[in-house]
Amino acid sequence: MSDIDEVSRDLAEPEDPNATEIVPLGTADTQVLPAAAEDAMPEHAVAAAADHEDGGETAAGVVGEAEDADDAVGFELPPAMSQMHFVDVVMVLPSTHPVVVLQEADFPYRELRIPVGGPEGIAIGYAGRQLPTPRPLTHELMTRLLESFGLTLDVVRITGMRGGMFTAEMTLSGPTGQRVLDCRPSDGIALALRQPIPVPIMADPDVLDRAGGAAAGQN
Numbered sequence: 001m002s003d004i005d006e007v008s009r010d011l012a013e014p015e016d017p018n019a020t021e022i023v024p025l026g027t028a029d030t031q032v033l034p035a036a037a038e039d040a041m042p043e044h045a046v047a048a049a050a051d052h053e054d055g056g057e058t059a060a061g062v063v064g065e066a067e068d069a070d071d072a073v074g075f076e077l078p079p080a081m082s083q084m085h086f087v088d089v090v091m092v093l094p095s096t097h098p099v100v101v102l103q104e105a106d107f108p109y110r111e112l113r114i115p116v117g118g119p120e121g122i123a124i125g126y127a128g129r130q131l132p133t134p135r136p137l138t139h140e141l142m143t144r145l146l147e148s149f150g151l152t153l154d155v156v157r158i159t160g161m162r163g164g165m166f167t168a169e170m171t172l173s174g175p176t177g178q179r180v181l182d183c184r185p186s187d188g189i190a191l192a193l194r195q196p197i198p199v200p201i202m203a204d205p206d207v208l209d210r211a212g213g214a215a216a217g218q219n
Helices: 003-012 035-040 043-053 055-073 118-129 138-148 185-194 205-211
Strands: 082-091 098-104 111-115 152-162 165-174 177-183 201-203
Touching: 082 118, 098 118, 098 185, 098 201, 111 185, 111 205, 118 138, 118 185, 138 185, 152 185, 152 205, 165 185, 177 185, 185 201, 201 205
Parallel strands: 152 201
Antiparallel strands: 082 098, 082 201, 098 111, 152 165, 165 177
């Protein structure tokens, strides 16, 4: 037989159906192995391939279970504080102590009345009316100190009640960061009213529920 006949016979013969096709790496995302080659794979290799194919669904299921677990914790954010407006400093007879009157900025516009000492009432009255004084009062001096050291009063919060006394705190910002300091409500209010830029005065909803009342002149 000649060489030409030999080449013609090779070309005419069909390919072996059990032959394994060599696919270059990176040409496809998934390579299909012939049935014979898959049967020859160890059981652990077949399981690993199946896990690889289902990896997306498995990861999604794990994320979903984690989110459900977070929801089951039942964490709730604390209620937002109510912003208050300064109304006035009044005397309610027969008491000899002045009372600072704050009113809720939003509905239902409850009033919060905080008894203070005589000097504190005078200082808040001057600050609320922006009246000049012959010499700087204590809260005027504190305001100048804050300005000199680059500190800013951000907010005053009335946080609670202990017996018949109100508790409060103030938040200050400066070059070294932010600080929260405990204070008397009278000091916090007087400082807030002395600032050149209005400083919000906030009250905890629980305080308003316990001590807040209907605003004067409202039904």
